[in-house]
Amino acid sequence: MAQPFLGVIATMLVLVVSFAFLALFDFGTFVGWVAFVMLCLIPPQIVTAVIATNPPFAPERQPARGAVLLAVNVVTSLIIATIVWLLVGEGVSPPGPIPSQFAVIVVPTTFFMAIAFGGWPFTRWSRNMGIAGFMLLVASYVLTYVLFRLFFNYDFLQGAPVYLQSAPHGVFNGTAALVFYVTALAGMFLLPHFDLWPLSRSPWLMRQPGLGILWLAIALTAGAVTMAATVSGMGLDPMYVLTRVTAPFIFGTIIMLNMLQGSLVAGMRQPMKGVASASAAAAIGVALAFAYSKVDRLLVGVELASGAPGFEFELWLVNALLSVTFPFLIFSAAYFGFWPLRRG
DSSP states (O other): OOTTHHHHHHHHHHHHHHHHHHTTSOHHHIIIIIHHHHHHHHHHHHHHHHTSOSOTTSOSSTTHHHHHHHHHHHHHHHHHHHHHHHHTSTTOSSOOHHHHHHHHHHHHHHHIIIIISTTTTHHHHOSOHHHHHHHHHHHHHHHHHHHHHHHEEOGGGTTSTTOOTTOOBOSEEHHHHHHHHHHHHHHHHHHHHTTTTTGGGOTTTTSTTHHHHHHHHHHHHHHHHHHIIIIIISOOOHHHHIIIIIHHHHHHHHIIIIISTTGGGTTOOTTHHHHHHHHHHHHHHHHHHHHHHTTHHHHHSSOOOOSTTTOHHHHHHHHIIIIIIHHHHHIIIIISTTTTTOOO
């Protein structure tokens, strides 16, 4: 089966599996333990898919290879979730918004280190990609914890049952800081649509760590501009931006670049190829987010309230997209190599 039909059918199958998975849990269970553990699944998944792509313990043939990689990923995520729950969440069950938001922001950090910086400097320190990936994963959590303490503030939760005494008192509102950081990740995903054009035209710019620094600066600028235009300029709530703008674009990018493997725009040249690819990613992401918004009551069993103060619908939607379907898509493409649709 060739692209784009391979990617379309594989994406549809993943959506069916995701809906079935989401239907297993009520709202409280899903946004508590389930989403928390699923978020801890993503950083080691990024490391496996980008850095340690060929671990020696994984069989060559499918589906055994995918099953082994998935099993290792699940075990790793359970260990990580336990550590984060105890250290950041004070062992309070179920995990509240503070440890859950920490689990969210580790994902952009890991993506930046693995993709924008290409695993630098860890891939230079060790020729063993497994060791390099492990060092990168640990560094992602350490660096994120520093950023968490410096820039995230949860004083607005004081007096609420979910507030923790160990909560950071950083510079910015925790939710707004999270939306900015994840939106910067969306900015990072913009450049792969353009095959890193125009940076790719200069061999000097393509060297690490210069490439990573420049790519990070572009991503942060994109995040700042988007937040200024939507939150400051249009008066939108950060959670609305996260669920209607940021998350759909990230979601659509994974489908365009990973599931469809860029096949829809393969015959085009840059920069129009990038414009078309990014536009298609945005359209696909928005369409699928809209589709999810139409089945939430069917899957959850109750009507979820949208907007302040609880943002129940927004919490369910963003986690359904990014903490469930997002990793399921990567499992299909990177771990199982589109098996059984593709058997090679």
